[in-house]
Amino acid sequence: xxxxxxxxxxxxxxxxxxxxxxxxxxxxxxxxxxxxxxxxxxxxxxxxxxxxxxxxxxxxxxxxxxxxxxxxxxxxxxxxxxxxxxxxxxxxxxxxxxxxxxxxxxxxxxxxxxxxxxxxxxxxxxxxxxxxxxxxx
Amino acid sequence: xxxxxxxxxxxxxxxxxxxxxxxxxxxxxxxxxxxxxxxxxxxxxxxxxxxxxxxxxxxxxxxxxx
Numbered sequence: 001x002x003x004x005x006x007x008x009x010x011x012x013x014x015x016x017x018x019x020x021x022x023x024x025x026x027x028x029x030x031x032x033x034x035x036x037x038x039x040x041x042x043x044x045x046x047x048x049x050x051x052x053x054x055x056x057x058x059x060x061x062x063x064x065x066x067x068x069x070x071x072x073x074x075x076x077x078x079x080x081x082x083x084x085x086x087x088x089x090x091x092x093x094x095x096x097x098x099x100x101x102x103x104x105x106x107x108x109x110x111x112x113x114x115x116x117x118x119x120x121x122x123x124x125x126x127x128x129x130x131x132x133x134x135x136x137x
Numbered sequence: 138x139x140x141x142x143x144x145x146x147x148x149x150x151x152x153x154x155x156x157x158x159x160x161x162x163x164x165x166x167x168x169x170x171x172x173x174x175x176x177x178x179x180x181x182x183x184x185x186x187x188x189x190x191x192x193x194x195x196x197x198x199x200x201x202x203x
Contacts, residue, residue, distance in 0.1 A: 077163075078162065078163035078166075080161070080163055080166050080181075081166075081178055082162070082175050083163075083166075085175070134165075137165040137168055137169060
């Protein structure tokens with residue numbers, strides 16, 4: 001089983017190294033789907049906060065992380081090596097910041113963040129860092 | 138890494154956008170390379186040199202600490 005998985009990953013990595021345009025898998029249009037999901041999540045969060053439904057905020061991090069994953073991992077109009085480098089750096093910083101934030105949250109409130117909360121936080125940092133770095137030309 | 142892209146562009150009378158189109162990257166990427174904020178891969182460096190009709194090692198030069 002492990003051999004099958006490693007051979008699949010190996011084949012995919014070979015394809016990636018041959019063609020860099022395969023690095024970010026989603027079509028450009030998926031960004032709009034991500035934006036729609038993200039807006040839905042923000043609207044749901046606002047609705048629940050207005051109606052003081054604190055106990056049922058659970059789907060919000062799931063939707064935020066899904067929306068941001070679609071936005072971040074979609075191809076850009078010009079998907080060149082500078083964009084790939086910026087995305088990689090943003091990911092490495094975003095996940096590190098998220099780790100420290102969720103660690104601090106756990107220490108202060110004695111509640112561990114769920115996997116989706118961690119991913120949502122990481123993707124918020126990652127996407128923000130990426131678009132900030134991209135705009136600094 | 139230092140480079141002479143700006144000089145060679147002027148010599149060939151081409152804009153950043155035109156060079157970017159020739160080597161299939163964005164204009165912002167060419168600008169980042171020119172200003173030294175981004176170091177291109179060997180493949181891209183050779184493509185840029187070819188588009189500017191110059192050898193890659195004449196276009197790009199290592200600095201101390203590289």
